[in-house]
Amino acid sequence: MSHRKRLAILVGGGPAPGVNSVIGAATIRAALEDVEVLGIEDGFEWIMHGNVDHIRPLTLEGVSRIHFRGGSHIGISRANPTTSPEHLENAVISLLRLDVTDLITIGGDDTAYSAMKLEEKAAGRIHVVHVPKSIDNDLDLPPHVDTFGYQTARHLGVDILKNLMVDAKTTSRWYYVISMGRKAGHLALGIGKAAGATVTLVPEEFAARPIRLKTIVDTLVCAIIKRLASGRRDGVAVIAEGVVLAIDPQDLEQVEHVERDAHGNVRIAEVNIGEVLKTAVQERLKEFALQSTIVAKNIGYELRCADPIPYDMEYTRDLGYCAAKCLLDGGNAVTVSMQGGRFVAIPFHHLVDAGTGRPRIRMVDVHSTRYAIARRYMIRIRRDDFEDPHALAKYAATAGLTLQEFRAQFEYLVADEPPPLHLKPSGPEGYQLEESATGTGTEGGTGGATGT
Numbered sequence: 001m002s003h004r005k006r007l008a009i010l011v012g013g014g015p016a017p018g019v020n021s022v023i024g025a026a027t028i029r030a031a032l033e034d035v036e037v038l039g040i041e042d043g044f045e046w047i048m049h050g051n052v053d054h055i056r057p058l059t060l061e062g063v064s065r066i067h068f069r070g071g072s073h074i075g076i077s078r079a080n081p082t083t084s085p086e087h088l089e090n091a092v093i094s095l096l097r098l099d100v101t102d103l104i105t106i107g108g109d110d111t112a113y114s115a116m117k118l119e120e121k122a123a124g125r126i127h128v129v130h131v132p133k134s135i136d137n138d139l140d141l142p143p144h145v146d147t148f149g150y151q152t153a154r155h156l157g158v159d160i161l162k163n164l165m166v167d168a169k170t171t172s173r174w175y176y177v178i179s180m181g182r183k184a185g186h187l188a189l190g191i192g193k194a195a196g197a198t199v200t201l202v203p204e205e206f207a208a209r210p211i212r213l214k215t216i217v218d219t220l221v222c223a224i225i226k227r228l229a230s231g232r233r234d235g236v237a238v239i240a241e242g243v244v245l246a247i248d249p250q251d252l253e254q255v256e257h258v259e260r261d262a263h264g265n266v267r268i269a270e271v272n273i274g275e276v277l278k279t280a281v282q283e284r285l286k287e288f289a290l291q292s293t294i295v296a297k298n299i300g301y302e303l304r305c306a307d308p309i310p311y312d313m314e315y316t317r318d319l320g321y322c323a324a325k326c327l328l329d330g331g332n333a334v335t336v337s338m339q340g341g342r343f344v345a346i347p348f349h350h351l352v353d354a355g356t357g358r359p360r361i362r363m364v365d366v367h368s369t370r371y372a373i374a375r376r377y378m379i380r381i382r383r384d385d386f387e388d389p390h391a392l393a394k395y396a397a398t399a400g401l402t403l404q405e406f407r408a409q410f411e412y413l414v415a416d417e418p419p420p421l422h423l424k425p426s427g428p429e430g431y432q433l434e435e436s437a438t439g440t441g442t443e444g445g446t447g448g449a450t451g452t
Contacts, residue, residue, distance in 0.1 A: 005030075007327065008100040009058065010040035010047075011076045012111030016133045016149025017308035018316035021067035022106050023074065025320030027058040033328055038098060039074035043107075044114060047094035048081040055098065067313055070305040080110065082117045092121050102127045102327040104320075108134040108147070109183075109359045112335065116348045116359075119333050127332035129323045130348070135303060137186035140351055140360035145339055148319060150187065152312045153180075153303040157191035160299055161236060165195065168234040173293040174224065178274045180300035181240040185364045188240035193374040198235035199223045200378060203246045204364040207416045213251035215413070216243065217280045222381035222395075222410055224285065224292050229398040233292065235379065241300070244273040274298060288399040318343075372418045383414040 007030045011019055027037045040047060041054040056074055066073050081087040095103060103126055105115040112130050119128040132139045135153035137146055157179065164175045177197075179188035185202025192200030201216065208215075220237060227235050274296025285291055308316065315338065322343045323336045334345040353360045365371060385391050386407065396406035 005035045005101045005328065006038065006099045007035050007102045007104065007324065008038045008040050008095060008098065009074065009104045009106070010043050011072045011074060011133075012043040012105060012107035012114060013076070013078060013133065014108070014135075015071060015076055015304040016135050016147075017070050017152035017304070017306050018148040018312040019072045019076070019106060019133065020063075020069055021308060021313050021316035022104075022131050022133075022148070022320035022323070023058070023072070024063040024065075024067045025317040026104055026324040027063045027320075028060060029321050029324035030328065031058075031060045035328065038100065042075040043077035043079050043111075044081045044087075044091055045077040045079035048079060048087040048091045050090045050094055052094050052097055067317060068307060070307045078110070080114060082114055088117055088121050091118055092126065095122075095126055100126060102129075104129055104131060104323045104327065106131045106133050108132070108136070109139055109361060112139065112348075112351070112359045116333075116352070119348065124332075127327055127330075129327050129331060130335045131319050131323050132335055132337070135187055135300075136181050136184055137190075138181070138184040138361050138363070139335075140362045141337055141346075142339060143362075143365070145337055146315075148312055148316045149304075149308070150190070151315075152306055152309045153187060154190040154194065155309050156303050156306050157187065157299055158195045160302070161191055161195040161197060161238070164297070165197075165236050168236050171293070172233040173295060174234060175236045176220075176274045176277055176294060176296045177236060177238045178241050178296065178298045178300075179238055180303070181242050182245070183242055183361050183363075185240035185242060186362075188238050189364055189371070189374060192238035193377070195236075195238075196377065197238045198227070198379045200238040200374065201243055202240045202364050202366075203242045204366050205416060206246065209246060210248040211243070211246045213247050213276075213280065216247070216277065217284050218410060219380060219413055220277065220281050221284050222413065223379050224281070224290070225288075225395055225398050226379050226381065226385075228290070229394045239273070239277070241273065241298075272296070288401070290399070366418065369421065372421050375418055376421075381410055381413050383417050384420075386411055386414065 009023055009026060030037050037058040039056040039058045041056055046054040081091040105111055105128065115128050115130045132141065132147045133149055134147040135149045137150040139147050141147065161177060164177065168175050179191055181187045185204055189200055189202050201219065206215065223235060223237065278294045278296045281294060318338050319336050326334065326336065326345060331345060333348045335348065335351060337344045337346055351359045385395065392403055392406065396403050399406060401409065
């Protein structure tokens with residue numbers, strides 16, 4: 001006789017809208033098949049030390065309405081069982097002591113890695129399925145598939161930005177909004193593009209690594225100069241927090257001394273990059289006898305435990321159902337995804353980077369049409385600005401420089417600028433976007449009229 005299934009669910013990493021929807025849907029699916037469900041409280045924090053006391057039975061009645069709410073019904077932590085063989089062994093043994101046969105993990109790339117290693121260690125004794133969660137949208141799923149929580153975080157981030165844009169215009173100031181996104185700039189770009197921010201900076205746009213702080217500062221200074229040249233003293237810049245990790249340590253020495261989490265990641269909250277940029281930009285503006293009122297603001301924690309929007313509610317209930325059903329049908333060692341309305345199980349090894357042995361990170365594709373359009377609605381110095389003597393004269397005069405001096409100071413910034421896009425007929429199929437190395441590219445030059 002086969003051993004009766006017992007399903008456990010745990011959540012790792014940082015919160016994301018929709019966690020409770022996954023927990024609720026998975027519990028309901030399993031309970032309807034008379035399978036007992038346990039909630040492992042606080043991720044791997046307790047079981048990796050052999051403590052099995054922090055367990056919560058999950059029932060139909062207890063989870064039937066939790067999908068409306070943010071946060072995590074069973075808690076969450078960044079505890080990492082892969083830091084030592086002992087911790088990993090403890091996690092497996094703890095689950096076996098609880099008679100767990102099947103495990104659903106919910107989390108980002110770090111939790112996915114822990115799930116992979118736990119499944120390997122269990123060697124068939126426990127089946128594991130992972131549900132990808134991240135407001136950063138950085139797990140290596142197909143380009144059109146978001147990680148859950150991203151859409152809600154972007155939605156709320158746009159609302160915050162909308163209010164800041166009104167305040168910026170009313171008070172003639174700039175806001176530097178630091179958005180979450182430790183490794184990739186998807187959330188910053190999604191918020192900035194949707195809201196029509198003046199400029200958005202993501203780490204992927206800088207080809208040279210490490211990034212020099214001066215490059216970031218000059219990019220922001222040029223945005224201010226272009227706005228002043230058009231009669232505007234206000235603006236909103238969205239900056240992905242991951243930019244700080246790519247800055248040359250010589251320019252930002254404090255990064256080496258800040259606290260790191262259990263996965264070795266810098267606790268970016270300890271690096272006040274908004275204040276660093278604010279001070280550096282204001283000092284740089286003084287060189288041109290210019291000044292600007294700048295306010296630095298971090299957004300991210302406000303987004304992580306928000307109630308999910310309907311998109312994420314439906315999406316995560318699908319993911320939770322499929323995760324439980326996959327395990328109940330004998331599935332193992334896969335990440336759950338919904339692609340084009342269909343369930344697709346992605347084997348763990350398909351998501352692993354051969355070089356690092358860890359799940360791959362999905363970066364912003366700076367060569368995509370989506371990104372190219374975003375750049376064209378930003379207010380930032382562009383290649384065509386240096387090809388237009390009238391525009392260049394206006395910007396140089398605003399900075400109190402000659403044309404040659406302005407070129408010497410800022411022309412290096414356009415080296416990584418994507419080429420212009422042109423529409424051209426492509427026969428009976430319609431139209432296609434064609435990249436070109438030349439062209440006027442006036443969208444950004446006229447100042448992102450839709451943004452602040």
